[in-house]
Amino acid sequence: MDLATFAQFALSGLTTGCVYALVAIGFVLCANVSGIVNFAQGEYVMVGGIVTAGLASLAVPLPVAILVAVFLGGVFGFLQERVTVAPVRRAPMFLQATVALGVAVVIQSAALIVWGKDPYGLSGFVGDDVFVLLGAYLPLQALFVWGATAAFVGAAFYLLKFTELGRAIRAVAINPGAATMMGIKTGRMSMLVFAASGAAGALAGVVIVPITSASWDSGLEFGVKGFTGAIIGGFHSPFWATAAALGLGVLESLAAGYVSSEAKDIVTYGVLLAYLMIRGGAFLRGRRVVASTGGH
Amino acid sequence: MSGLILRMAAGVVLLTIGLAPAARAEDLVIGGIGSMTGVAASFDRAVVEGIQAYIKVWNMQGGFKGRHVNLQLLDDESNAATAVTVYRKLVEDKSVGIIIAASPSQTLLAIKAIADDYRVPTIGSATVVQLAVPPAKYFFRSLPGTDAYMLTLINWVKAHGWMKLAILNPSSAAGQSEAGLLKKDAAAAGVQIVAAERYNDTDTNFTAQLVNIRNARPDFFYCGIIGGPSVTIFKQVKQLHLTMPIALHSSAFNPNFYRGIGGVKEADGVYSPVERGGMAGSASGLVAKLYKEASDAMGHPATNLNTAGWDTAMIVAHAIETSNDTRQGILVALENTQDLPVIGGLVSYGPSDRRGKDERSVGIGRLTDGHFVEAK
Numbered sequence: 001m002d003l004a005t006f007a008q009f010a011l012s013g014l015t016t017g018c019v020y021a022l023v024a025i026g027f028v029l030c031a032n033v034s035g036i037v038n039f040a041q042g043e044y045v046m047v048g049g050i051v052t053a054g055l056a057s058l059a060v061p062l063p064v065a066i067l068v069a070v071f072l073g074g075v076f077g078f079l080q081e082r083v084t085v086a087p088v089r090r091a092p093m094f095l096q097a098t099v100a101l102g103v104a105v106v107i108q109s110a111a112l113i114v115w116g117k118d119p120y121g122l123s124g125f126v127g128d129d130v131f132v133l134l135g136a137y138l139p140l141q142a143l144f145v146w147g148a149t150a151a152f153v154g155a156a157f158y159l160l161k162f163t164e165l166g167r168a169i170r171a172v173a174i175n176p177g178a179a180t181m182m183g184i185k186t187g188r189m190s191m192l193v194f195a196a197s198g199a200a201g202a203l204a205g206v207v208i209v210p211i212t213s214a215s216w217d218s219g220l221e222f223g224v225k226g227f228t229g230a231i232i233g234g235f236h237s238p239f240w241a242t243a244a245a246l247g248l249g250v251l252e253s254l255a256a257g258y259v260s261s262e263a264k265d266i267v268t269y270g271v272l273l274a275y276l277m278i279r280g281g282a283f284l285r286g287r288r289v290v291a292s293t294g295g296h
Numbered sequence: 297m298s299g300l301i302l303r304m305a306a307g308v309v310l311l312t313i314g315l316a317p318a319a320r321a322e323d324l325v326i327g328g329i330g331s332m333t334g335v336a337a338s339f340d341r342a343v344v345e346g347i348q349a350y351i352k353v354w355n356m357q358g359g360f361k362g363r364h365v366n367l368q369l370l371d372d373e374s375n376a377a378t379a380v381t382v383y384r385k386l387v388e389d390k391s392v393g394i395i396i397a398a399s400p401s402q403t404l405l406a407i408k409a410i411a412d413d414y415r416v417p418t419i420g421s422a423t424v425v426q427l428a429v430p431p432a433k434y435f436f437r438s439l440p441g442t443d444a445y446m447l448t449l450i451n452w453v454k455a456h457g458w459m460k461l462a463i464l465n466p467s468s469a470a471g472q473s474e475a476g477l478l479k480k481d482a483a484a485a486g487v488q489i490v491a492a493e494r495y496n497d498t499d500t501n502f503t504a505q506l507v508n509i510r511n512a513r514p515d516f517f518y519c520g521i522i523g524g525p526s527v528t529i530f531k532q533v534k535q536l537h538l539t540m541p542i543a544l545h546s547s548a549f550n551p552n553f554y555r556g557i558g559g560v561k562e563a564d565g566v567y568s569p570v571e572r573g574g575m576a577g578s579a580s581g582l583v584a585k586l587y588k589e590a591s592d593a594m595g596h597p598a599t600n601l602n603t604a605g606w607d608t609a610m611i612v613a614h615a616i617e618t619s620n621d622t623r624q625g626i627l628v629a630l631e632n633t634q635d636l637p638v639i640g641g642l643v644s645y646g647p648s649d650r651r652g653k654d655e656r657s658v659g660i661g662r663l664t665d666g667h668f669v670e671a672k
Contacts, residue, residue, distance in 0.1 A: 005507060005511065008503060008507050008536075009503065009504055009507065012501055012503035012504075013501070013503075015501075016500060016501045057555065117338070118338065118550075118552040119525075119527055119552060119556065120552075120556070121527045121528075121531075121552075121555060121556025121557065122556075123558055128531060128534070128535070128558065130535045130537075137535055137536050137537055138535075139531075139535050208500070211500075211528070211531075212500040212501070212528050213525075213527045213528050213556055217498070218498075218500070220498065221498045221499070221500060222500075252501075253501060253503060253504050254504075255504075256504030256505065257503075257504035257507060257508060260493075261493045261494050261495060261504060261505045261508075262467070262494055264504070265496075
């Protein structure tokens with residue numbers, strides 16, 4: 001096993017893992033604050049990528065396209081919360097999950113109608129050149145993916161740990177009833193978290209689209225992997241979810257490289273199954289929180 | 297608002313019923329099925345454009361024995377179930393003597409499965425081997441099969457002395473069928489497959505597969521790309537410094553691919569096994585004459601998809617012209633077709649041969665300024 005090959009697999013997996021991480025954070029925040037597993041989370045990656053690439057193809061300046069895409073992700077997240085989450089807040093969990101899946105299908109179908117079936121590509125923000133790290137060739141765009149992920153995770157950490165707003169969000173996640181009695185507007189927190197999660201997903205789409213392209217159905221893969229990362233992370237802490245999602249990206253790439261591309265998903269999901277069976281309590285712990293916040 | 301809804305509903309009904317005006321009693325009616333909407337539309341609309349162009353020229357030259365030729369075209373919406381429904385609708389029309397189907401292989405396989413029940417000669421423009429093997433009496437394929445493309449590629453690779461080949465194929469049935477053919481042909485030719493990787497259409501990271509291919513040090517790399525990932529794979533091939541000569545599946549080359557990789561020039565020098573119709577722009581003799589006729593009829597240089605449609609219509613016209621204009625007569629005429637020259641090569645059928653074009657109709661194209669020229 002030579003270092004360059006290992007680094008190539010691991011670092012490119014880390015780049016993909018960053019996108020999974022931004023999706024996983026959205027899953028965890030939405031679930032803990034609203035009690036709903038937001039299966040539409042991956043679609044925001046698609047929205048961010050396809051809007052950026054689509055606008056850029058219309059000669060819209062890239063910074064404007066990026067801002068519009070992230071803003072739209074936030075607006076869609078806000079609208080999802082107001083239109084489809086708030087009305088079913090007291091409904092059974094399976095119904096909430098079905099509604100979230102419905103939102104995912106609607107976003108996908110709308111993207112197919114608006115943008116067509118062909119993938120949209122985009123050149124890297126500073127070109128398509130590569131840099132070499134530990135013998136691995138990586139696109140310069142990977143630096144933007146890593147940077148955006150680090151910035152978002154850092155900002156989320158700061159917000160949740162050191163601000164009044166963050167404390168309010170955590171209070172709603174821990175005990176929505178008590179939070180309400182303390183004067184915290186739980187509905188407003190839910191809106192805020194869905195908007196932030198939508199923006200995070202769109203940001204992921206913005207930075208990854210020069211590497212992967214984007215098409216109407218590209219959100220599914222990111223959504224499933226982000227969900228998996230959130231599960232492995234316990235569905236409770238955004239930071240454990242981030243770590244798990246990054247690890248998932250790396251594992252997936254190593255499996256494809258060292259086992260075989262045919263066995264990539266077998267290895268990835270095999271590890272997930274093994275983890276869930278051995279550490280069943282991790283998911284149960286997350287589910288307890290989700291359930292406890294579902295009735296406010 | 298209600299007017300808009302009514303217009304939209306009328307549009308849907310028109311698409312379902314047909315895309316062409318009703319035939320007059322004295323018309324010669326050819327049934328047509330095409331994926332005019334849905335995921336396959338970006339390919340098959342171009343094939344239908346070629347079919348329509350040929351029929352336009354046929355009518356300008358007097359039609360069939362003075363009768364106007366009418367293509368009764370129905371949209372299968374890129375859906376096999378819809379294709380079967382519209383196929384049944386066409387065969388129930390007694391004026392339809394033959395049906396042309398411009399749809400993806402999986403859709404055509406569904407039509408092939410029922411063609412012998414309805415006994416209307418049907419000709420489909422797709423490449424999967426199973427469309428012709430085993431043969432169905434009433435179903436004919438107009439394009440070379442995947443086996444012809446792969447055999448041509450392997451022979452060409454071997455002729456260059458490149459004895460180590462790497463392949464990357466989709467994990468779909470079609471992709472793995474292609475990989476299986478490559479392995480069989482490579483073994484027969486003494487070419488070693490040093491890496492055989494696969495990918496899912498939903499994958500977003502191909503680094504592992506491409507690094508394994510790079511580490512295997514092949515002389516040549518073929519990527520059976522169909523659909524979305526083509527841009528990502530091509531960019532990662534360059535970023536990972538895979539410097540060996542590379543061939544891509546011909547379906548990769550479309551305006552979105554060129555836009556995604558940063559322009560046509562980026563793909564200069566890439567090879568592809570293509571039907572000779574796709575290289576006819578640089579041909580001479582009869583092929584050049586036919587290609588010019590097709591391009592003039594369409595008002596732009598014909599693409600390989602356009603010529604596929606044109607050729608299919610040419611085969612149908614030949615069968616009708618040499619028959620008594622009955623379904624059975626057209627069937628016999630098709631079976632008797634031998635080395636019919638079309639833009640993409642020579643077409644032959646037989647009593648139990650439904651392949652149409654063979655490896656003689658396939659060449660290796662080298663992309664130059666967005667056009668394929670025959671590679672040396």
